[in-house]
Amino acid sequence: MSALLDARGVSKAFAGVRAVVDASLAVEPASITALIGPNGAGKSTLFNCISGFLRPDDGRIELAGQRIDRRPPHVIVRAGLGRTFQTARALTRMTVLDNVRLAAPAHPGESLVSLVGRRGAVRRREREVTAQAHDLLRLVRLDGHADTLAGTLSGGQRKLLDLARILMASPRLILLDEPMAGVNPAVREELLDHVLELRASREIAFLIVEHDLGFVMQASDRVVVMNEGAILMEGTPDEVRGDSRVIDAYLGAHA
């Protein structure tokens, strides 16, 4: 089976500091891959390279065989790769419902030409999108907040909103950047359930940067460990757990 995401030899430096060095990783369809490593290991930089927010200096990134490095973020999302951010990025002065509807792909109502020329199609799509957005909000149990401003949501609710919102874009792979950071145990369980459920029911693959190792071990099929910009090792949760190099990297010991 060919990988859904295939990143090869990705490197990125900032003013001489090598943040990511010749990193390669693959994500299989409908799998959950965790990307772990100590602070400053280059996880977020690699994430930003994959999602198009940074342009890698070197390397090649493919999504389902289609090259996506050097493409801007919005094109990468449309190709089927969605992402969330470390701190939830709710659009606070818009309603919760509008946050989700915004992410709808191929909406004729977002084009000035169609607004004038294809008013029927615009109305139909907006009805469809609204129904779908309500479904997604029900999924993350935020439907009761649909018409309130997203700024009134709590931190945990915003994480759930981010997830519902990116689901609206119908991605085949979702990059979650520290979904568990600053989240209480109840929301943590909820997020974990959603990830497992979405993988099972919608065959969505996940690549997750996470410090919460309990979550990583519970959820992931594969674990990729980064240290000092490079991929240190890759394996199943059990393999990674028992590897002395990983323990060293985390504890900073130099054996």
Added chain:
Amino acid sequence: MSILTSAEFWAFVGVMAGIYTLFTLGLQVQFGLAGLLNFGQVGFMAIGAYTMAILVAKEGWSMWLATPLAIGAAALAGVLVGLPTLRLRGDYFAIVTIAFSEIVRWVATNEDGLTGGAQGTINLGGPGAATQYNGQWERLQGWVGTRLHIGDRDVVMLLIVWSITLVLLWLTARLARTPWGRVLRAIREDEDATSSLGKDVFGYRIQALAVGAALAGLAGCFYAWQFSFFSPDAFQPLITFFGWMILILGGVGRVWAVPVGAVVFGFLFSATRFFDFAPFSYLDSADRAYVRLMVIGLAIIALVLFRPQGLLGRREEMVLE
């Protein structure tokens, strides 16, 4: 004080408020919806006014053809200004737009052959020709006046300007509620989050700039017809900031706040010219002209202190979390 009760005077104030409403409506689309700090709006107004005047007076085009083209030229200028600059950070973009509007004004001042130069549109056909561009407009005004049995030209102008302004306000308010408007509001809030949801932020910013520029271009045409003559001096950067004052007075983010801001601004601006009582009577009339800017400045300071969202704006649009 008789001028205070004169219909012509207030009709004039009303016409100017209508023109400023169109002008500021463009800023509302650009800033209120998309978060673009355009400090060069007057440049697009100048391009609209000059394109119309040049096509009619020099090329002999019909006003009915020249006006859509003038609006299109202003929109095109928006695209051309946006292409190299909209990737800049907000504050750099703002500086570039001021420079743009000054470039337009200086080109208009110095390209005598194209624009009539510093002497203005009267010089469009060359020295001594006393060129006019508003024959067709005058006939339209006359026709509307006859049909409605209104003798006063200023009142006819008032009706025409505000009819079109109200239609455009209504259309813009509708546009703001479409999915297109939703994307613009999202960009204003968080461009990275918006692009991570599949929206081409750069493309939408260009569109917002062009739509706002088109509105300024139309305002420029009305300005040209209202005065039957204009020169590059009419397009000082201050005009852009009058627009911003109106936007802040009325309220950022709400389309219908713009006419309210423009009418209040127009009233403050013209009412202060009647400050002929003490202590203002100690000042000569030229100094008093500056007093009105001070009055408007104070009104805005008071507004920002006590009602930062403007007269009609939503508080949550302006206040940080």
